[in-house]
Amino acid sequence: MIVRNPPSLGTVDTGLRDAMGASVGVSCETCHDPAHPDALARKGEVPQDFHGGISVAHGELGCASCHAPEDRTRLRLADGTTVPMREVLQLCGQCHGPKLRDFSKGSHGGGRGFWDRSRGPWVRDSCVACHAAHAPAYPLVMPAPPPNDRFLPRAGHEELAHD
Amino acid sequence: MTEVTRRATVAGLGATLGAVAFAKAMEPLRHFTEDLSLDQFLQRHYRELSPEDLERVLRRIEEDTLRERGAHVSVADDRPIPGVQFGYALNLSVCNGCRKCAEACHHENNHDRSTNQSYIRVFEMEQGSLDFEHAATHYDHAVPAPGKYYMPVQCLQCDDAPCVAVCPVEATWKEEDGIVVIDYDWCIGCRYCEAACPYHARRFNWSEPEIEAEEINPDQGYLSNRVRPKGVVEKCHFCLHRTRRGRLPACAEACPTGARVFGNLLDPDSPIRWVLDNKRVFVLKEELGTRPRFFYFFD
Numbered sequence: 001m002i003v004r005n006p007p008s009l010g011t012v013d014t015g016l017r018d019a020m021g022a023s024v025g026v027s028c029e030t031c032h033d034p035a036h037p038d039a040l041a042r043k044g045e046v047p048q049d050f051h052g053g054i055s056v057a058h059g060e061l062g063c064a065s066c067h068a069p070e071d072r073t074r075l076r077l078a079d080g081t082t083v084p085m086r087e088v089l090q091l092c093g094q095c096h097g098p099k100l101r102d103f104s105k106g107s108h109g110g111g112r113g114f115w116d117r118s119r120g121p122w123v124r125d126s127c128v129a130c131h132a133a134h135a136p137a138y139p140l141v142m143p144a145p146p147p148n149d150r151f152l153p154r155a156g157h158e159e160l161a162h163d
Numbered sequence: 164m165t166e167v168t169r170r171a172t173v174a175g176l177g178a179t180l181g182a183v184a185f186a187k188a189m190e191p192l193r194h195f196t197e198d199l200s201l202d203q204f205l206q207r208h209y210r211e212l213s214p215e216d217l218e219r220v221l222r223r224i225e226e227d228t229l230r231e232r233g234a235h236v237s238v239a240d241d242r243p244i245p246g247v248q249f250g251y252a253l254n255l256s257v258c259n260g261c262r263k264c265a266e267a268c269h270h271e272n273n274h275d276r277s278t279n280q281s282y283i284r285v286f287e288m289e290q291g292s293l294d295f296e297h298a299a300t301h302y303d304h305a306v307p308a309p310g311k312y313y314m315p316v317q318c319l320q321c322d323d324a325p326c327v328a329v330c331p332v333e334a335t336w337k338e339e340d341g342i343v344v345i346d347y348d349w350c351i352g353c354r355y356c357e358a359a360c361p362y363h364a365r366r367f368n369w370s371e372p373e374i375e376a377e378e379i380n381p382d383q384g385y386l387s388n389r390v391r392p393k394g395v396v397e398k399c400h401f402c403l404h405r406t407r408r409g410r411l412p413a414c415a416e417a418c419p420t421g422a423r424v425f426g427n428l429l430d431p432d433s434p435i436r437w438v439l440d441n442k443r444v445f446v447l448k449e450e451l452g453t454r455p456r457f458f459y460f461f462d
Contacts (some may be wrong), residue, residue, distance in 0.1 A: 105441070107442065108421055109256075110420065110423075114409045119410075127401055130421070140305040146300065
């Protein structure tokens with residue numbers, strides 16, 4: 001089983017746009033000096049004049065719940081040890097134990113490739129491929145178009161009554 | 164002068180009628196066109212084909228597809244893997260009704276583009292209800308909608324399949340790995356199976372499927388996703404041209420919520436077995452005794 005973990009924390013989206021309209025991202029060390037760690041906001045209070053691309057809706061969690069204050073490029077576990085940014089399964093699994101168990105047994109989270117592991121890999125996504133880390137609830141989506149059954153109204157029209 | 168007896172007259176009349184009837188019966192042979200070759204007319208049932216004949220049939224289908232549709236395809240005959248019994252489970256707690264599975268099926272299995280057909284029908288159900296009569300299949304709004312849950316239904320590959328029992332020509336049967344298949348070249352299009360299926364899992368080709376040549380999935384199987392002719396029944400085959408080569412079905416790969424769990428029921432370490440052992444699974448219309456291979460669960 002291959003789990004596609006995020007390689008590392010790239011940049012933080014500032015919510016700003018450059019002259020070409022592309023979003024501006026900066027690395028953590030640009031502002032946060034690893035040698036002089038400052039306190040992180042406690043309860044999802046994201047500085048609005050920066051980190052503008054982040055909206056936090058993750059229970060009572062604050063930045064320091066997951067980000068290590070002394071090294072913004074690493075994650076911090078509940079016991080204080082830090083792990084690389086790619087170890088999201090370990091981090092998320094601290095609180096979401098049953099989900100981590102289901103994931104490891106193959107009944108949570110999708111995947112592509114082979115059911116027969118002797119013939120090829122089963123490539124799976126990590127937690128943050130589907131759930132935004134800062135607002136993990138799965139968003140509403142528009143479904144793929146419905147079938148055009150011969151006896152039913154076309155897509156987007158009233159449902160035929162089954163009375 | 165020979166006497167014309169009553170016996171001779173009757174015999175002569177009978178012989179004439181017999182000859183006419185024979186000529187009439189053989190008439191299709193005079194009408195062979197590009198659409199129906201003599202080989203195709205005389206083709207035997209899939210399970211009676213010798214390896215050489217089967218090879219010839221597969222190559223003929225490839226040539227026909229190239230000539231009639233302008234698409235280069237390869238048609239294979241993937242057989243069941245010994246020691247493999249396929250099973251499928253679907254987590255209704257995470258399915259959000261996005262229809263990505265149906266869309267993937269549509270493309271993987273070379274469905275008719277105009278009807279946007281698929282082997283998967285996604286029902287929008289009232290929470291707390293299993294009433295399909297009041298479920299919607301043509302919803303077109305952001306999902307999941309409040310108060311609803313979503314139930315994709317495809318062929319459940321029943322172990323006691325009513326569709327197989329009713330087929331008058333044995334054009335559909337259950338294979339050793341549990342997949343119920345159809346010999347599209349043997350099917351007479353009577354649609355008894357479609358009526359017998361309690362899950363509405365079978366589809367009938369009312370017209371010649373229309374697909375652009377460049378959109379045809381060239382990776383095809385005789386019993387699975389080759390472009391079906393007009394007038395025959397078709398259904399989900401667990402993507403056997405993929406799964407019998409160890410791959411996941413197209414719908415399982417397409418599911419963005421990870422609701423679909425597919426695998427070998429005989430492998431005690433497989434995800435499907437873990438689901439069956441640890442989740443409270445159920446099957447549709449269990450009381451009918453069809454014994455589906457497709458399980459649903461909430462968690």
